[in-house]
Amino acid sequence: MTRAPILEARQIVKELGEGNAKIQALKGVSLTLHPGEFTLLMGPSGSGKTTLLSILGCILSPTSGSVIVAGENASGRSAEQLADLRRRHLGFIFQAYNLFPTLDALDNVKLALDVRGFSAEEAAKRAEESLRAVGLGHRLHSHPGTLSGGEKQRVAIARAISSSPAIVLADEPTSALDTENGHAIMELLQKLAKDDQRTILAVTHDPRTIPYADRVIEIEDGLIKEEANGAEAPVEAVGETRPAGGSGKTGRKRKQYANA
Amino acid sequence: MIIKLATRNLFHDRARFLVTLIGILFAVLLVAIQLGMFFGARQMITAMVDRANADIWIGAYGADSIEQGLLLTGRERFVALSVPGVQEVRPLIVSFAEWRKPDQSTAHIVVVGSNKGEEGIEPWNVVEGREFPVSPNGVIVDRTYAKALGVTGIGSLAQIEGHPVRVEGLTDGIRSFTTSPYVFTSLGEAHTLTSVPQGQANFYLVKLAPGADTAQVKRELQSRLGKVFVFTKDEFRKQNLSYWLFGTGAGGALLGGTVLGLIVGTVIVAQTLYSSTKDHLSEFATLRALGSSAQYIHKVILAQAVVSGLCGWALGTVLTILISTFSGEAALPIIFTPGLAVFLLFVTLVMCTLSAVSSILKVTKIDPAMVFSR
Numbered sequence: 336m337t338r339a340p341i342l343e344a345r346q347i348v349k350e351l352g353e354g355n356a357k358i359q360a361l362k363g364v365s366l367t368l369h370p371g372e373f374t375l376l377m378g379p380s381g382s383g384k385t386t387l388l389s390i391l392g393c394i395l396s397p398t399s400g401s402v403i404v405a406g407e408n409a410s411g412r413s414a415e416q417l418a419d420l421r422r423r424h425l426g427f428i429f430q431a432y433n434l435f436p437t438l439d440a441l442d443n444v445k446l447a448l449d450v451r452g453f454s455a456e457e458a459a460k461r462a463e464e465s466l467r468a469v470g471l472g473h474r475l476h477s478h479p480g481t482l483s484g485g486e487k488q489r490v491a492i493a494r495a496i497s498s499s500p501a502i503v504l505a506d507e508p509t510s511a512l513d514t515e516n517g518h519a520i521m522e523l524l525q526k527l528a529k530d531d532q533r534t535i536l537a538v539t540h541d542p543r544t545i546p547y548a549d550r551v552i553e554i555e556d557g558l559i560k561e562e563a564n565g566a567e568a569p570v571e572a573v574g575e576t577r578p579a580g581g582s583g584k585t586g587r588k589r590k591q592y593a594n595a
Numbered sequence: 596m597i598i599k600l601a602t603r604n605l606f607h608d609r610a611r612f613l614v615t616l617i618g619i620l621f622a623v624l625l626v627a628i629q630l631g632m633f634f635g636a637r638q639m640i641t642a643m644v645d646r647a648n649a650d651i652w653i654g655a656y657g658a659d660s661i662e663q664g665l666l667l668t669g670r671e672r673f674v675a676l677s678v679p680g681v682q683e684v685r686p687l688i689v690s691f692a693e694w695r696k697p698d699q700s701t702a703h704i705v706v707v708g709s710n711k712g713e714e715g716i717e718p719w720n721v722v723e724g725r726e727f728p729v730s731p732n733g734v735i736v737d738r739t740y741a742k743a744l745g746v747t748g749i750g751s752l753a754q755i756e757g758h759p760v761r762v763e764g765l766t767d768g769i770r771s772f773t774t775s776p777y778v779f780t781s782l783g784e785a786h787t788l789t790s791v792p793q794g795q796a797n798f799y800l801v802k803l804a805p806g807a808d809t810a811q812v813k814r815e816l817q818s819r820l821g822k823v824f825v826f827t828k829d830e831f832r833k834q835n836l837s838y839w840l841f842g843t844g845a846g847g848a849l850l851g852g853t854v855l856g857l858i859v860g861t862v863i864v865a866q867t868l869y870s871s872t873k874d875h876l877s878e879f880a881t882l883r884a885l886g887s888s889a890q891y892i893h894k895v896i897l898a899q900a901v902v903s904g905l906c907g908w909a910l911g912t913v914l915t916i917l918i919s920t921f922s923g924e925a926a927l928p929i930i931f932t933p934g935l936a937v938f939l940l941f942v943t944l945v946m947c948t949l950s951a952v953s954s955i956l957k958v959t960k961i962d963p964a965m966v967f968s969r
Contacts, residue, residue, distance in 0.1 A: 385967050394884055394963045415888060422886030429966055433881040437603035442596070449596035450887040458596075494885075506967055 340403075341501050341534045342368040342391060347400035349386050349557075360386040362557040363400070370501065373528035373535045375544055378554040384538045385506065387554065391536065392425055392504045393417040405501055422451050426495030428537075430507035432487040434479040440466055440490045441475045447494045465493035469523060485516030489523070496527060503527070505537035509544055521547040597891070601898035604875055612903070615867040619907025619943065620914070622860020627915040627939055629852035631929030635922075636846065638930060639772040640839045643707070644832045647687070647716045649800035651813055652831040654824050659838040661831075662705055662773050664689045664797025671820055672799050678815045680807030685715050686782060686796030690789040691775060695754040696745030703775040704744070706755065708785020715800065718779040724749040724764035729780060735764035740776035755788040770928065772839050857946055864950035868900055872954035876961065883963035892961075896954045904947035908940050 349361040360383045368374055378384045389395035390402060393409050394417070402409040405424045409417060421427075434443050441462050448458035466475055469489040479487055488508060495503050508524065509517035525547045528535045537544065545551055553561040605612050643661050644652075653675060655665035664687075675684045688708035695701050709715035717727040718735045729735060734755070736744060745753065751762040755778065764779075771777050786793050803812055809827055817825040826834060840846025872879070879892050919931040 389964050389967055392884070394967075418883065418886050418888055420886075421884070425886070427884055427966070429881070429884075433877070433884075433966055435600065435603075435878055435881075437607045438600065442599065446596050446600060446882075447885050450882060450885055450891055455596075 338369045340367040341370050341405055342536070343403040344387070344391060345401045345403070347387065347390055347397045347402070349383070349390060349395065350398045351386070360557055361390070361397070364554070364557070364559055365400075366552060366559065366562075368502070368534045368536060370534055371528055371532040372549050373525050373547065374537070374550040374552060375548040376536060376538045376552050376554060377540070377545075378560075380540075382554045383557040384554050388504055388506055388536070388538045392427060393420045422498075424501050426498065426500040426503040428488070428491050428495045428503065428505035428508050430510055432479070432484075432491045432511075434487055434490055434494075436479050439476045439478050440471060440482070440493075443479070443490055444494045444497050448497055451498045453498070461497050462493070465497040466490070468496070469493045483516070484512050485519060488512060488516070488520050492520070492523060492527070496531075496533070499531070500533070502534045502536070505535065505539075507539055507541075508537055509539065509541050514543065517541065517543055597894050597898050598902070601895050602902055604871060604878075604895070605899055605902060608871065608874070611867055611871060615864060615903045616907050616910065618863025618867065619860055619904060619947070620911045622856045622863070622946065623908055623911025623939060623943055624914055624918075625856030625859070626853050626942060627911060627931060627935070628918065628929055629849050629856060630935060630939075631915065631919055631922075631931045632927055633840075633846060633849040633853070634930040634932070634935065635928040636772055636840065636849065637836060639770045639927070640835050641832050642769065643689075643716055643777075644828065644835060646719060647800055647828075648802065649685075650803040650809055650828060651801035651816065652824075652826045652828065653684075653799040653801060653816065653820065654797065654826075654831075656822060656824055658797070658824065659842065660835045661689055661798070662691070662771075662775075663838075666791060666795055666797065667799065667823065669794040669796070671823060672796075674819050675799060675801055675816055678812060678819060680804050680812040680815075681801055682804040682807075683802040685710060685800045685802070687716060687798040687800055688782060688785040688789060688791050689797050690785070690791060692756050692778075692789055694744055694776075694778065695757075697752060698745060700745070702743055704755070704778045705771060705773065705775050706785050706789050707777050707779050708782045708789070708791075709779075710782045715782075716779075718764065718766045718769060718777075720767045720769065721764050722767045724762070726764065727779065727781075729763045729784070731784065732758075732760050733763040733780065733784070734760045735766060735779040736762055736776060737769040738765045738767055739770055741765065744776060756790075758788050760784075760788070768928075772845075857942065860943075861946050861950050864900065864903060864947050865953055868896070868903070868947075868950050868954050869957065871899065872896060872957055876958070877965065879958050880961050880963050880965045883961055884966045889959060892958050893955050896951050896958065897948065900947040900951040900954075901944060904943045905940075907947075908943040911943075912936050912939065 344364055344366050347361050347364040351358055351360050364387055376384045390397050404420055407420060409420055444462035444465055445458045448461055466472060469492050471486060471489050474486060509520055512520060521544050524535050527533055551563050552559055653671055655667050658664045672684045675681055690706050692704055692706045693701050694704040707716060711717060711727055736746060746762050749762060753760055769777055803809060813825050813827055882892055915931050919929040922929040
């Protein structure tokens with residue numbers, strides 16, 4: 336059975352800088368993501384993965400090519416129209432969590448819902464449910480300053496999923512976390528993808544995350560170099576143990592993007 | 596959530612919020628005091644005209660204000676009485692004079708002489724002693740000036756232009772914009788105390804008959820009297836205000852202070868708000884990345900400005916009320932009314948909204964892609 340894609344990138348080219356300093360960060364990238372897929376976008380620094388994530392997230396506009404989000408073409412849209420697309424279809428998880436330090440966990444999630452136009456009552460209900468879903472039911476009124484790195488990332492995930500977006504884009508979701516928290520966050524993302532048929536795309540350097548993914552896309556020099564499903568992800572260097580329920584095989588060696 | 600985020604942003608950096616509040620407080624206080632003094636001055640300038648129960652004022656050319664009345668011949672009264680629609684014409688003496696205290700030191704005063712009656716000017720707010728009319732040699736002064744005039748209470752003695760007078764009444768709140776106190780007495784006594792000859796006066800106060808057309812009577816009076824001024828009550832009121840507030844520059848100085856306060860307040864609030872916005876730029880970029888409209892972020896910044904404005908206004912209003920209460924005995928009282936408080940609230944909110952413009956321009960250019968920057 337062929338599933339309809341939820342996010343498509345067609346021949347994306349992105350030029351950055353001007354004049355002699357102009358570089359082509361993306362040189363014609365195409366990819367398709369489907370509901371329920373947990374995909375990793377990997378590559379060394381400067382490969383263009385964050386630029387691609389920004390374009391897929393309708394935050395940057397491509398120089399050429401098109402992005403189709405939930406059937407809506409993002410090309411040629413104004414900044415406000417792109418913001419509207421993000422509001423309706425996308426959730427974001429950032430490397431540095433990007434929580435509001437003056438608001439507690441509950442209010443951080445409620446704020447994202449307020450931005451999306453949810454009523455105060457509905458926002459409060461959804462925010463609490465989302466935080467409980469990520470295991471933070473006991474830290475609803477804790478401020479980011481009092482949370483551990485893992486807890487902050489869970490708040491960020493709760494914020495990203497609270498409005499039930501079809502697509503969640505994560506930028507290095509585990510890079511600031513220790514091994515234990517990194518695994519816990521990946522398990523959580525994997526679960527969110529499977530349970531809610533949500534599309535999750537995570538940019539990462541971290542080979543420990545590979546075992547959790549359905550697909551691994553490797554990007555280098557602005558081009559997709561290799562694509563594999565999680566089980567077939569390229570191997571090299573570091574030994575990792577696949578989690579129970581993951582899509583790969585136990586004990587398989589993963590490619591290490593140590594130069595990233 | 597907009598208000599919550601705005602207040603949290605403000606209160607997060609207490610030192611900066613304090614600077615913002617001080618800026619707004621300073622601006623509100625300066626504007627309130629300047630405007631309060633302006634209104635106080637207006638009230639002082641127009642009090643005599645407002646109190647006189649006259650529909651039309653007749654005075655000599657050159658009398659730019661009530662204190663500057665030149666001598667009329669006396670003929671004007673009889674001519675005026677012959678004009679249809681005129682019911683009564685009362686003489687009024689308003690003349691500068693010298694007040695000599697018991698210790699022989701002197702002060703300048705303004706003698707106001709009028710007969711008791713609806714068309715004259717009687718002292719009001721008599722708080723001690725007897726009401727108008729006074730007995731021969733009797734005068735009534737305001738207690739604000741008691742010390743300046745060497746008056747210790749009812750029965751105090753002094754001299755006006757060498758004539759002995761006795762204080763028979765004290766009023767409260769009748770102040771003179773010229774700083775020379777008004778001294779009320781009867782018309783007859785005023786003739787004695789000043790150089791105004793019997794049968795003459797500085798002004799004639801005209802009371803119209805019921806149903807008379809003010810404009811028509813005024814035209815007729817002007818036509819018959821020739822080279823004198825004939826003003827309606829409202830015109831003479833404006834003439835007094837125009838002379839003292841703008842002819843002398845006093846009002847300009849007060850209004851200039853008001854504008855200065857607004858400019859200083861706007862600059863301080865704009866500066867601190869801009870600085871706060873810059874500090875929270877990454878948070879605004881996160882909001883934008885999460886799909887917030889630019890308008891939503893503008894509302895957060897405006898809410899910060901409005902919350903700052905409300906806090907500053909509330910503090911400024913409390914302080915102004917205290918200052919205006921203590922200024923009650925001052926030569927130039929500060930009049931702070933509920934209407935002025937509401938006006939100040941409006942002005943403060945406009946000031947803070949204008950202050951937010953630079954911050955709004957800053958976040959309008961925000962690039963949500965900065966959330967991915969390392």
